[in-house]
Amino acid sequence: MKESPLFWPAYLKGNVLxxxxxxxxxxxxxxxxxxxxxxAVKVIRDMKTRAFGQLLVVLNTFLLELNNVGAIHELxxxxxxxxxxxxxxxxxxxxxxxxxTGMVVGWxxxxxxxxxxxxxxxxxxxxxxxxxxxxxxxDRVRRIxxxxxxxxKVLTHCNVSGELAMAAQLCQEQNKRVSFYATETRxxxxxxxxxxxxxxxxxxxxxxxxxxxxxxxxxxxxxxxxIVGSDxxxxxxxxxxxxxxxxxxxxxxxxxxxxxxxxxPSNKIPTGKDIPIELRDADELLKxxxxxxxxxxxxxxxxxxxxxxxxxxxxxxxxDVR
Amino acid sequence: MKESPLFWPAYLKGNVLxxxxxxxxxxxxxxxxxxxxxxAVKVIRDMKTRAFGQLLVVLNTFLLELNNVGAIHELxxxxxxxxxxxxxxxxxxxxxxxxxTGMVVGWxxxxxxxxxxxxxxxxxxxxxxxxxxxxxxxDRVRRIxxxxxxxxKVLTHCNVSGELAMAAQLCQEQNKRVSFYATETRxxxxxxxxxxxxxxxxxxxxxxxxxxxxxxxxxxxxxxxxIVGSDxxxxxxxxxxxxxxxxxxxxxxxxxxxxxxxxxPSNKIPTGKDIPIELRDADELLKxxxxxxxxxxxxxxxxxxxxxxxxxxxxxxxxDVR
Numbered sequence: 001m002k003e004s005p006l007f008w009p010a011y012l013k014g015n016v017l018x019x020x021x022x023x024x025x026x027x028x029x030x031x032x033x034x035x036x037x038x039x040a041v042k043v044i045r046d047m048k049t050r051a052f053g054q055l056l057v058v059l060n061t062f063l064l065e066l067n068n069v070g071a072i073h074e075l076x077x078x079x080x081x082x083x084x085x086x087x088x089x090x091x092x093x094x095x096x097x098x099x100x101t102g103m104v105v106g107w108x109x110x111x112x113x114x115x116x117x118x119x120x121x122x123x124x125x126x127x128x129x130x131x132x133x134x135x136x137x138x139d140r141v142r143r144i145x146x147x148x149x150x151x152x153k154v155l156t157h158c159n160v161s162g163e164l165a166m167a168a169q170l171c172q173e174q175n176k177r178v179s180f181y182a183t184e185t186r187x188x189x190x191x192x193x194x195x196x197x198x199x200x201x202x203x204x205x206x207x208x209x210x211x212x213x214x215x216x217x218x219x220x221x222x223x224x225x226x227i228v229g230s231d232x233x234x235x236x237x238x239x240x241x242x243x244x245x246x247x248x249x250x251x252x253x254x255x256x257x258x259x260x261x262x263x264x265p266s267n268k269i270p271t272g273k274d275i276p277i278e279l280r281d282a283d284e285l286l287k288x289x290x291x292x293x294x295x296x297x298x299x300x301x302x303x304x305x306x307x308x309x310x311x312x313x314x315x316x317x318x319x320d321v322r
Numbered sequence: 323m324k325e326s327p328l329f330w331p332a333y334l335k336g337n338v339l340x341x342x343x344x345x346x347x348x349x350x351x352x353x354x355x356x357x358x359x360x361x362a363v364k365v366i367r368d369m370k371t372r373a374f375g376q377l378l379v380v381l382n383t384f385l386l387e388l389n390n391v392g393a394i395h396e397l398x399x400x401x402x403x404x405x406x407x408x409x410x411x412x413x414x415x416x417x418x419x420x421x422x423t424g425m426v427v428g429w430x431x432x433x434x435x436x437x438x439x440x441x442x443x444x445x446x447x448x449x450x451x452x453x454x455x456x457x458x459x460x461d462r463v464r465r466i467x468x469x470x471x472x473x474x475k476v477l478t479h480c481n482v483s484g485e486l487a488m489a490a491q492l493c494q495e496q497n498k499r500v501s502f503y504a505t506e507t508r509x510x511x512x513x514x515x516x517x518x519x520x521x522x523x524x525x526x527x528x529x530x531x532x533x534x535x536x537x538x539x540x541x542x543x544x545x546x547x548x549i550v551g552s553d554x555x556x557x558x559x560x561x562x563x564x565x566x567x568x569x570x571x572x573x574x575x576x577x578x579x580x581x582x583x584x585x586x587p588s589n590k591i592p593t594g595k596d597i598p599i600e601l602r603d604a605d606e607l608l609k610x611x612x613x614x615x616x617x618x619x620x621x622x623x624x625x626x627x628x629x630x631x632x633x634x635x636x637x638x639x640x641x642d643v644r
Contacts (some may be wrong), residue, residue, distance in 0.1 A: 026386025026617035158536075181623070184607070184615075186508060186532040191607070195613040199615055207621040208607055210508040211534035213481075216628040247537025250576055251569055285506070285530055286514070287614040293506075294514040295348035295522055299529040301503070306538040 001168050004198045007137070009049050009160025012057035014066050015062045019040060021048045026197040037084050038265040041091040048165070052161050053232070058088050058097055059126050062104050066119050074265055077118050081108045112190055117294040136162060136319040143317050144227065145170035147260055148178050155217065156183045158231035158242035159194040160262055168204035174311045179205040181223060185242060186211055187285050187302065224250050226259040233263040235317075237310030238272030246306035249313070257312035265318050270308035326520045327351070329459070329484025331371050332378035337389050339382045343370045348519040357381055359406050362414040362590040373553070374483050379417055381448050382408050398439050403430045424624050437477040446592045458633050458641040461486060462584065465639050466549065467492035469582055474546040477503045477539065480564035481516040482551035482584055490550035501527040503545060504556050508533055509607050509624065533566055535561060548574050555585040555640075558630030560594030570630035571635070580636035587640050594629035602626045 009020035015041070018031035022160055032048060034040050040061040044054055059224055065084055069077060085101035104122060108173055111121035144167035150155060156164055164180075171178045185191040199206040209217060226248060230239035239245075240262050252259040269275060282300025284291060294300070331342035339362070340353035344474070351467060354370060356362050361385040370512055387406055391399060407423035426444060433443035466489035470476060470524055486502075493500045502521055507513040514530055521528040531539060539545055548570060552561035561567075561583050574581040591597060604622030 027614075102380025114339060160481070183507060183534070186534060187507060189615045190611070192620075196620045197617045200620065205621075207623050208604075208616055209623050210565065210607060211532065211627060212505070212508060212569065213623065213628075215572055216565065216625055217623070219568065243532065243538065244534025246541065247534065247569070247573055249571060250537055254572055254576065280529075283534060288511070288610045290612075290613065291611040292349075293511045293611065294530055295519045298514070298518045298522065299527075301529050301531050301535065304540055306535075 001141075001166055002202075003119075003171065004162035004165040004202060006159065006194060008056070008134070008168060009036075009053040009161075012060050012063055015064065016062055016204045017057065019043050019049055019057055020053065022050060022053065022194065023048055025193050028227060032062070037065060037087050040064070041087060041155060044088075045089040045267075050161075054092075054097075055100060056101055056130070059104070059130065061088060062122060063126055066122060069119055070245050078105075078108050078112055081105050081118075081122070107151050118253070135259045139169065140317055141321045144260075144262070145174070145201070147225070147227070147317065148176065149224075150176040150178075152176075153179050153181065153222060155223040155248070156195060157183045157191065157226075157245055157248055158185045159190040159198075159230050160227070161199060163262060164195070164227060164230075165198040165202040165204065168199055169202045172203060179207070181207050181209050181250075182189070183211050183244065184212060185208055185244060187288065212291045213249055215251050218251050218257055221255075223257055225318075226257060227262070228259070230264070231305055232269060232275055233266050233316070234269045234274065234310075235267045236271045237264070237313065237316060238275075238279075238307055239263055239313065239316070240272065240275045240305050240307050241312075243303050243306050244309050249308045253312050259312060261313045261316050263316040263318045265316070272309060275307055278304040278308065298299065323463075323488055323495065324486035324524075326524060326525050328516060330378070331483075332376040333380050334384060334385055338385065339386050341365050341371050341379055342375065343514060344372060344375065345370055347515050354619070356383070357386065359387060359409050363388070363405050363409060363488065366410075366413040368449060371438040372483075376414075376419075377518060378452070379479050380422055381426070381452060383410060383551075385448055386445060388445060390422065400427075400434055403427050403440075403444070409562060432491055448478055453497050460643045464492065464637055466582075466584070467496070467641060469547070469549070469637075469639065470498065472498040473505065474498075474502075475501050475544060477505070477536070477545040478517060479505045479513065479548075479550050479567055479570055480507045481512040481520075482549070484520060485551075486517070486528065486549060487520040487524040487613060490521055491524045491642075494525060501529070503531050503539060505531055505533050505566065505570075506534060507566060508592070509610070512564070515538045523544075536570055537573050540573050543577075545579055548579060549584070550581070551584045553584070553627055554597055555588050555634075555638070556591045556593050556596065557589045558593045560597075560629055561585055561632075561635065561638075562594065562599075562629050563596045564608065565625050565628050568630050571630045577636050581634060583630070583635045583638050585638040585640045587638070594631060597629055599628065600626040630641045 007315040047221045089098045107125045108118050141163050182191040182195040230241045232240040278303045285300035285302045286294045331598045339356040390626040407427050411420045430440045433440045446508045450512050504513040552563045554562040607614045607622035607624045
């Protein structure tokens with residue numbers, strides 16, 4: 001099984017962090033070279049990478065900056081780490097980077113208090129942390145492929161960062177004939193631009209549908225199961241995911257089609273009701289591929305994601321990454 | 323109440339048929355000048371006008387051509403009518419123009435057999451036919467406005483050709499505070515481009531949402547009722563309408579939100595199962611505002627409309643136009 005570029009969209013090579021520019025897909029497939037914290041903030045702020053990609057950028061930025069450090073500098077190095085953390089945290093006000101950057105700063109503080117090499121400790125811990133995530137995600141890919149049976153048609157929404165494409169590859173290796181439907185996922189077309197791209201790249205059979213064709217597709221039994229990702233998971237099993245996931249879940253229940261969600265279990269949020277829904281700029285909805293599609297001054301309502309109650313999900317395919 | 327341009331998108335003035343170019347909205351608001359059958363075929367073939375607009379173009383084309391005729395020409399005139407009908411019928415193979423053009427040719431044949439003035443008969447009948455439609459549609463506008471109560475929020479899909487915008491005006495005149503949500507309606511964005519445009523023009527409060535936000539909108543009780551049009555009506559009350567109508571109907575039922583459909587009752591089609599669903603070119607889905615959004619070679623599934631069972635519709639707001 002080959003890794004999809006969207007599975008691990010940023011990687012360090014020497015003194016350079018290569019970040020996949022997801023906004024250029026599917027027309028152009030290239031990596032942006034990031035060499036320091038300021039360049040990292042720029043790729044995050046410009047949304048060149050999303051979700052897990054942003055976590056990769058944040059953690060690798062510490063490694064990048066540590067590359068330029070020679071010996072143990074004790075307090076000055078720890079101050080440097082704090083400064084990197086503060087700068088990264090400010091890159092996207094609504095994104096919970098502080099949790100991850102705080103963890104790294106904490107590793108530094110602990111190493112310092114024990115008189116250990118701060119740089120070596122942080123490098124070891126970040127590499128270990130990422131390797132653990134990789135192993136768990138690869139295991140989840142295997143479990144996704146087990147859920148999909150021979151001859152089945154899978155509907156997905158938005159993009160699940162490589163895992164579905166890799167599960168599709170595993171199915172092929174197991175001689176299972178599987179096909180996929182991907183929703184466009186307005187307004188950013190992640191389905192058209194990312195999911196179709198990586199599924200095709202993985203040699204899978206994929207068909208694009210508009211977000212408004214899901215009901216017809218399910219009613220006609222053209223889909224056997226639904227697999228979606230999740231941006232947040234709650235203690236009670238509720239999830240939040242890209243806007244549109246909720247109505248797919250309600251429709252899937254209506255037509256008794258099982259829906260699986262890829263989750264990262266968390267006990268920090270009790271239920272879906274405790275997840276604040278980010279209302280994004282209406283302008284993102286009033287334009288398509290950069291061109292205005294609605295009359296000037298039109299109002300738009302664009303919640304970035306919606307919440308799916310746990311009773312609509314047949315089974316969470318979970319990884320415990322944190 | 324002022325008529326919305328989309329309510330009556332083509333009109334005759336002297337020897338010229340003015341046809342609203344709906345494909346240019348909302349950026350540009352202008353009419354194409356049509357002077358003969360060939361130019362009429364071009365606006366139909368280029369989809370410059372839709373649905374009822376095409377009926378207007380077809381009927382007015384006969385009036386246009388008759389304008390150039392002096393006296394009663396008996397058989398030659400009747401042959402001319404048949405030639406116009408054949409040319410118009412061929413403009414869109416899947417569109418049932420033959421029914422309407424056949425009616426006009428029939429009027430000519432009848433007048434000829436009675437020794438009446440063919441030209442005068444056809445002109446009188448077409449004007450009468452269109453005036454009857456206008457009166458019935460205006461009555462339907464009034465009935466739509468009665469369905470909407472003070473303070474209510476209405477969700478609509480695609481575009482219902484002026485009637486909803488005019489009902490919104492009537493509500494204002496009756497001092498009812500009403501607001502609207504319009505779905506984008508991928509892939510052609512009729513909601514963004516036409517519905518938002520004419521509702522704003524009518525002074526109504528309208529908010530655009532992506533097709534995938536309907537479930538969230540209904541679950542949050544942000545909508546009190548749904549009003550949609552219909553492309554076809556069946557004897558049992560089933561309708562066919564723009565793709566996406568069906569899933570809105572299923573979601574509306576789930577959240578117990580009444581859904582009204584504007585229909586033209588017909589006994590020709592027994593049930594929704596008897597309506598063939600037009601599968602349109604996938605390319606229409608793979609592009610947005612002219613730009614490719616999916617990787618080359620991606621397959622697309624784009625049924626032009628879907629069927630809504632009568633039990634999902636609270637009440638058809640019907641006009642008997644034929």
